Amino acid sequence: MTSAVxxxxxxxxxxxxxxxxxxxxxxxxxxxYQAHDIDDDLMTDWLRAVCSAGxxxxxxxxxxxAMAHSGRILEWxxxxxxxxxxxxxxxxxxxxxxxxxxxxxxxxxxxxKLSGRAxxxxxxxxxKLECIPGLRTDLSLDEFVRQVGRVGCAVAAASAELAPAxxxxxxxxxxxxxxxxxxxxxxSVLSKKIAGGAAAIVLxxxxxxxxxxxxxxxxxxLGRMMIQVGRLLGKRVDVLITDMNEPLADxxxxxxxxxxxxxxxxGGGFSASLKDVAIEVSTAxxxxxxxxxxxxxxxAVDEALEHGAGRQKFxxxxxxxxxxxxxxxxxxxxxxQLAAARDGIVQAIDTRAIGELVAKAKGAVASSDAARTxxxxxxxxxGQRVRKGEALAIVFGVEFSPALGEExxxxxxxxxxxxxxxxxxxxxx
Ligand code: URA
Numbered sequence: 001m002t003s004a005v006x007x008x009x010x011x012x013x014x015x016x017x018x019x020x021x022x023x024x025x026x027x028x029x030x031x032x033y034q035a036h037d038i039d040d041d042l043m044t045d046w047l048r049a050v051c052s053a054g055x056x057x058x059x060x061x062x063x064x065x066a067m068a069h070s071g072r073i074l075e076w077x078x079x080x081x082x083x084x085x086x087x088x089x090x091x092x093x094x095x096x097x098x099x100x101x102x103x104x105x106x107x108x109x110x111x112x113k114l115s116g117r118a119x120x121x122x123x124x125x126x127x128k129l130e131c132i133p134g135l136r137t138d139l140s141l142d143e144f145v146r147q148v149g150r151v152g153c154a155v156a157a158a159s160a161e162l163a164p165a166x167x168x169x170x171x172x173x174x175x176x177x178x179x180x181x182x183x184x185x186x187x188s189v190l191s192k193k194i195a196g197g198a199a200a201i202v203l204x205x206x207x208x209x210x211x212x213x214x215x216x217x218x219x220x221x222l223g224r225m226m227i228q229v230g231r232l233l234g235k236r237v238d239v240l241i242t243d244m245n246e247p248l249a250d251x252x253x254x255x256x257x258x259x260x261x262x263x264x265x266x267g268g269g270f271s272a273s274l275k276d277v278a279i280e281v282s283t284a285x286x287x288x289x290x291x292x293x294x295x296x297x298x299x300a301v302d303e304a305l306e307h308g309a310g311r312q313k314f315x316x317x318x319x320x321x322x323x324x325x326x327x328x329x330x331x332x333x334x335x336x337q338l339a340a341a342r343d344g345i346v347q348a349i350d351t352r353a354i355g356e357l358v359a360k361a362k363g364a365v366a367s368s369d370a371a372r373t374x375x376x377x378x379x380x381x382x383g384q385r386v387r388k389g390e391a392l393a394i395v396f397g398v399e400f401s402p403a404l405g406e407e408x409x410x411x412x413x414x415x416x417x418x419x420x421x422x423x424x425x426x427x428x429x
Contacts, residue, residue: 004037015049023062055183067191070165074197085198090122092355093247098261099278103310105152109289121355135323200288208245210351253375336400373397
């Protein structure tokens with residue numbers, strides 16, 4: 001038996017017995033997995049042990065460090081000041097990055113945003129941005145650094161050189177149902193951001209029926225853990241807890257969400273929820289970049305939105321990444337609508353069901369161009385009145401079949417009880 005195999009077996013048993021690993025043991029395990037000295041089965045055994053026994057703060061910090069240092073750590077020119085990045089734990093109708101990043105850059109922050117693709121029922125920023133003809137998200141690390149220096153922000157896919165151990169481990173966790181462990185999630189999120197060279201990180205931790213963290217208590221525990229791990233590793237981490245019991249935007253679907261985000265930057269928008277959360281996240285980014293106390297930069301962010309500086313910065317960013325915004329089509333083809341079956345008040349919207357419905361419909365469309373236009377636009381939110389026959393939701397880009405209509409009907413619950421509209425921004429930790 002090799003020493004790597006013995007280490008993996010020893011650590012799995014120790015974890016199951018309630019033991020705590022040393023940083024060297026964790027670094028050794030990650031190194032051995034990356035070098036293929038231990039196989040997926042042994043690694044999964046350890047992941048399962050962690051999922052049931054948990055990890056201490058010190059262990060989570062050690063895992064974060066080991067994964068962050070499994071590849072390149074991006075270095076930023078000192079003259080750019082504090083580099084900030086943000087991360088959402090995954091939402092539906094969550095187009096916050098498209099607004100918050102250019103707004104923060106318009107206020108002087110240097111935002112190096114590493115983004116991902118859709119995961120399960122949640123959407124991905126890269127998929128939304130790539131609706132813009134010509135826009136590239138596969139920037140090389142040199143292009144990424146140069147663009148942040150020149151424009152103030154860039155949104156790009158995390159290169160294969162950054163935190164490769166997290167990429168391998170995340171794929172294994174996805175296959176083996178070992179995603180749902182706070183320590184593993186915290187280490188996964190923070191290792192990528194640390195590898196990207198961010199000195200300060202803003203985390204939008206979603207909670208509710210459409211989020212990976214169903215309860216607010218779980219979301220806050222995860223948020224606090226990430227702040228403490230950040231502190232141990234010398235990073236400022238700010239956490240916002242936001243509601244995902246309802247889609248954040250009225251739109252769910254790549255091109256529709258991009259359109260709604262653009263509308264917010266243009267001074268319009270649909271419901272206020274997307275704009276409100278984007279302003280809070282942007283404020284946290286500018287505060288972090290300037291070392292200011294929480295909420296200090298809100299006035300500057302409001303002004304940047306109101307006077308169009310955020311929109312201007314978005315145009316600059318898109319242009320720098322090769323995007324041709326003038327060619328973006330914003331006329332969407334509605335295929336049908338869900339009409340209210342009775343008078344009443346919308347009680348709840350099943351966020352996960354709507355996310356799943358859009359993800360499934362996208363998967364069923366033949367071309368990737370057509371898949372981008374698939375989506376749902378909500379016409380009523382929880383707490384709003386509706387009359388029988390009025391539209392509750394409009395479907396785009398995919399055939400409005402009876403089955404789809406029925407799924408949508410089950411996702412929007414109408415009743416009679418008065419309901420106060422949701423406040424999406426819940427707490428800043
Ligand atoms: N997002 C991540 O990047 N990693 C996780 O483990 C969960 C959500």
